[in-house]
Amino acid sequence: MADESDDTEKTEDPTQKRLDDALERGDVAKSQEVNTWFVIAGATLVLATFGGSVGGGVEMPLRNLIANSWQIRTDGPGLLALAQQLEYILAAALGLPLLMLMLAAIAGNVVQHRFVWSGETLKPKLSKISVVSGAKRIFGKQAAANFAKGLFKVLALGAVMTAVLWPERSRLDALVRLDPNAILPTTTTLTLQLLGAVVAMLALVAIADYLFQYRQWFERQKMSLREMKEEFKQSEGDPHIKARIRQLRHARMKKRMMAAVPKASVIITNPTHYSVALSYERGMSAPVCVAKGMDNIALKIREIAREHDIPIVENVPLARALYATVKIDDEIPVEHYHAVAEIIGYVMGLKHGFSRRRA
Structure with a gap:
């Protein structure tokens, strides 16, 4: 019985075939914190680069629209034309920033693993409604890591906001007495400072979470001795593997x-x-x-x-x-x-x- 349990215990590092099979099933090492970091970093870059142009691109057409509002027809075709005009204005102003945000979201997945197209995760599984599996998800390592990660983010975000906004408290008090046109540059600057600090803090969280998720994924892919024997038996008949084995044997024999x-x-x-x-x-x-x-x-x-x-x-x-x-x-x-x-x-x-x- 001891030998049998040892034979089925997952103690061996996964083979390349095992890793490739996991990728085909859509089982990859993925951290949601990395995706979040890329999106927030992309939003910060978009705000710093296109903040003024987006505002100007929307402001001027809307001003012209309001100035000539008496010419707008209020019947059905007129309102439809107005809606199309507003769509064009917003698309022209927000098209490039939204495209950058979409690329940032895609990059958050690409840096973690190559593209995967699999419907395996969509298949219904009894383990998803199992009480035992649910308890493991609630009280397991992943749940504990998520709790610790969430608690750290709350504390870190509070510390970051305090560090950025506390020195500016006098300026924030004076904003209520400023002209609205003067408020926007001040709030934009403070927002960029705050987002920059948040991006730096979340980078640490993303790196730590990815390393943890990768370790968890690698542990799931480990194999038992029995699984390795079965895989070897299955792959032994592969002509490519046989040819490779013959090639290696021939090279060793020639060297000897x-x-x-x-x-x-x-x-x-x-x-x-x-x-x-x-x-x-x-x-x-x-x-x-x-x-x-x-x-x-x-x-x-x-x-x-x-x-x-x-x-x-x-x-x-x-x-x-x-x-x-x-x-x-x-x-x-x-x-x-x-x-x-x-x-x-x-x-x-x-x-x-x-x-x-x-x-």
């Missing part, structure tokens, strides 16, 4: 072969297409193939052999036969003992004579 070539006693070639590296020491029952290859690999084997002064012997039929019959790290077949023994003896004789001449 090239590292073993300097230990070879002789290289038998044909000499253009095949190369077989054999290793033999006294006391061995038969020579062992440490590397073999065709074309480019064969050329690489011969290059390494020349670098390490390993003898290269050209024997076309023997090279072809050894390449076709012997595997890496295996002894050569019995039928090739005689031919290989002559070559090994010749090579060892050359080495012995060379060593005697040097002595």
Whole structure:
């Protein structure tokens, strides 16, 4: 029973396939605070950039409209034309600011995850009306984090408003005695200061909340050993994965072969297409193939052999036969003992004579 529980406990990091499947289901790491920050930051930018132009763009047409109000017809077509005229005025003044706000809202999602189009979240689920699941949502980590986040925002917003508005309290008292045209610049400046401080404070909240949401999402994607085994069984039949596995095995084998070539006693070639590296020491029952290859690999084997002064012997039929019959790290077949023994003896004789001449 202990082994079974361990086998189903989600302790393993999710695989890339698991993460991709979660994305297709619409299950992504998402923080609403990041979206809120982008919208408020966009609104602050819009107010700072287009505040004056929006007001002027609406003020002048409305003034002209009121000045010529006696020309407006009050019948049905006249009122419809008036409504269309007001729509054009508002669209011209607010079109670009509203577009920037929409882009800010989209950017708040894009920075967290790539675009997802899934209807999985719209499907009815019994877990959504389950009492147990509801209790977990109310008393779980997410609920506690939301409560702490809300409490922090209330306290932080109060502190920010106090820090920004308290030094301006004398100016705020004097606003009631100012001309209405003089009130707007003052209130705009204070509003921008307040929004700037709020944006800076909410940036900290958004970063902390995203890290928390990502950690929660990553924990949900963790897998048990049984799930990993099942996924491996399912993916093992994928031809792309098989091809990738073969490619990795071939690369490892090639690397291991090239590292073993300097230990070879002789290289038998044909000499253009095949190369077989054999290793033999006294006391061995038969020579062992440490590397073999065709074309480019064969050329690489011969290059390494020349670098390490390993003898290269050209024997076309023997090279072809050894390449076709012997595997890496295996002894050569019995039928090739005689031919290989002559070559090994010749090579060892050359080495012995060379060593005697040097002595």
